[in-house]
Amino acid sequence: QVQLQESGPGLVKPSETLSLTCTVSGGSISSYYWSWIRQPPGKGLEWIGYIYYSGSTNYNPSLKSRVTISVDTSKNQFSLKLSSVTAADTAVYYCAGLRIVGVIDYWGQGTLVTVSS
């Protein structure tokens, strides 16, 4: 059973870069697609982007200019960087694993990131 765990700062200052890492256990990072999804408090889900172990990526156009998703196969981890954050980026950030592109089979527990000075 694939398990995912997000890690990273829970508080980021406006205009800075949000950085999160997801550690994958119970499965090989080369077996799935990997994604980030976020959910502002009390609101719905927003897909951020995905990466394959080869490094190929696809990002939500609404965030594309600010997002980078990368993978480290040696550590069984993948990461999210979101630059120039504002209060609107405050959300629970989930990392996720996908057997089929777009279908989210495995979810991390989520981590709340607050953007505030």
Add this chain to the structure above:
Amino acid sequence: DIQMTQSPSSLSASVGDRVTITCRASQGISNYLAWYQQKPGKVPKLLIYAASTLQSGVPSRFSGSGSGTDFTLTISSLQPEDVATYYCQKYNSAPFTFGPGTKVDIK
């Protein structure tokens, strides 16, 4: 980009009732449609993919149907543990947009 809508935005039903949630895509997406359940304070969970394929371990009272632009999620007999918000998501092509959600509670 393709937009996803859901109706109703919320509903209240009695235990044992049949509940139907509708999801509509602004353009055809074939059967590239998934449904997720998010219980209060919990992580979303995949219920259905390919519009009608039940994820392993999901109770058979959940079913999905539809193709093209119109889809439904049906709970054949609502149970107390089904209180949740339900999201549809299209995945025919990126961006993999979610619907706004339908909140289901018990009357």
